[in-house]
Amino acid sequence: MNVPIxxxxxxxxxxxxxxxxxxxxxxxxxxxxxxxxxxxxxxARGVIPTKTLKEARELHKKHPEFILAGERRGIKPKGFDxxxxxxxxxxxxxxxxxxxxxxxxxxxxxVSCKNARYVFTGAFLNAEAVSKTALKIAKREGxxxxxxxxxxxxxxxxxxxxxxxxxxxxxxxxxxxxxxxxLAASLTFRRARRSLNMVIQSGYHARYLISHGxxxxxxxxxxxxxxxxxxxxxxxxxxxxxINRLVEx
Amino acid sequence: MNVPIxxxxxxxxxxxxxxxxxxxxxxxxxxxxxxxxxxxxxxARGVIPTKTLKEARELHKKHPEFILAGERRGIKPKGFDxxxxxxxxxxxxxxxxxxxxxxxxxxxxxVSCKNARYVFTGAFLNAEAVSKTALKIAKREGxxxxxxxxxxxxxxxxxxxxxxxxxxxxxxxxxxxxxxxxLAASLTFRRARRSLNMVIQSGYHARYLISHGxxxxxxxxxxxxxxxxxxxxxxxxxxxxxINRLVEx
Numbered sequence: 001m002n003v004p005i006x007x008x009x010x011x012x013x014x015x016x017x018x019x020x021x022x023x024x025x026x027x028x029x030x031x032x033x034x035x036x037x038x039x040x041x042x043x044a045r046g047v048i049p050t051k052t053l054k055e056a057r058e059l060h061k062k063h064p065e066f067i068l069a070g071e072r073r074g075i076k077p078k079g080f081d082x083x084x085x086x087x088x089x090x091x092x093x094x095x096x097x098x099x100x101x102x103x104x105x106x107x108x109x110x111v112s113c114k115n116a117r118y119v120f121t122g123a124f125l126n127a128e129a130v131s132k133t134a135l136k137i138a139k140r141e142g143x144x145x146x147x148x149x150x151x152x153x154x155x156x157x158x159x160x161x162x163x164x165x166x167x168x169x170x171x172x173x174x175x176x177x178x179x180x181x182x183l184a185a186s187l188t189f190r191r192a193r194r195s196l197n198m199v200i201q202s203g204y205h206a207r208y209l210i211s212h213g214x215x216x217x218x219x220x221x222x223x224x225x226x227x228x229x230x231x232x233x234x235x236x237x238x239x240x241x242x243i244n245r246l247v248e249x
Numbered sequence: 250m251n252v253p254i255x256x257x258x259x260x261x262x263x264x265x266x267x268x269x270x271x272x273x274x275x276x277x278x279x280x281x282x283x284x285x286x287x288x289x290x291x292x293a294r295g296v297i298p299t300k301t302l303k304e305a306r307e308l309h310k311k312h313p314e315f316i317l318a319g320e321r322r323g324i325k326p327k328g329f330d331x332x333x334x335x336x337x338x339x340x341x342x343x344x345x346x347x348x349x350x351x352x353x354x355x356x357x358x359x360v361s362c363k364n365a366r367y368v369f370t371g372a373f374l375n376a377e378a379v380s381k382t383a384l385k386i387a388k389r390e391g392x393x394x395x396x397x398x399x400x401x402x403x404x405x406x407x408x409x410x411x412x413x414x415x416x417x418x419x420x421x422x423x424x425x426x427x428x429x430x431x432l433a434a435s436l437t438f439r440r441a442r443r444s445l446n447m448v449i450q451s452g453y454h455a456r457y458l459i460s461h462g463x464x465x466x467x468x469x470x471x472x473x474x475x476x477x478x479x480x481x482x483x484x485x486x487x488x489x490x491x492i493n494r495l496v497e498x
Contacts, residue, residue, distance in 0.1 A: 162433070188433050
């Protein structure tokens, strides 16, 4: 049987994907999922996503040794160690440590997937890696794959849509069945790939970030397949934690 | 001020566009809006959209001189004069006549827009025409333009998404402001335009229609800018009726 591939935008799409037991890939290019994969490449032990600032702060009180990171309206909240820029997550700062991360949309979507069997996070930085891992698991388990664009419930994000296209691009066409929205994302990626950074910069959220001084970060997040790593969510010491799939916990 | 351009999929998107007093373009390539523009080109007086089969049949009882046309699950309902295939709407059959049309998604979306000030219907067949007309009015009135993809509430349709891209393609970039979803539709159209029919045939609804013997119709509906006509909705004799914008009623 071919693996059905779909792309959703809303909390309802997440609930349906969980119910179908699909492998889920949460996409938030700017910047949550780019930050997560960069943190893991730079040897963070794990990233613990939280929905709210309050949860993040309370968890940090219990674990003051964890790094407290995230953003609201793109900006690092008061008292946080780090914002949500992958460029700040250097091995010196986060190597060997756990990171509590709370972002406006990305971590909220990831937490909403906590009842799914397999959740990965995807960005341009690791599009091919996450694509290959998800397909391998979906074939083995006989399930579909649902990509989730993590914009505010139902809101469309240009860069996440193109990234969905980049992720499905690596699927061999003879074993999958793309929904209409996935076919469109794929066409969009094929059109945009030669000038990816420029196209992403034309999107709403990139323009917002650039106007707040994050042009270098947008550029960094526009790089395709820089990392060969598939971040995945596991329960570690009772906390839903995003880890490098290949690391035993 | 630049004209804001957006693309919506749901009943909520329609309600918001009506509230903003946007110029609305309803898109349903396969086949409602392709049928409407073809009927008007072939000299139908007007097309009266109805939501339900029941309304269509009741209206036909009052006006047996009108042509009764439409589909459910792609097929002509019992007792109807015509289905929903533009190829059937020849001048011999429909010239000078009013047509009652009821389709699964298209006429439903059009009727939902009845409180908007300006409603047009768009398809590949009249993409450029409807684009120019809508922009002229939006500039004059100082409003935005919302394109509505008429798929079942919230469901994504590949051909309508690409058609939205074809419609915005004619807008001069110096006077509009595209939302992220419009930017994506535009990129998709640019990628698809050289093999439009083939790409459309890969979509869900085209495959359904082709499996029911409508391959020629799908091909017909994939033609770009065949007609220079902008169907628009007006109240004619108390009935919301889609007419050729240039015809005085």
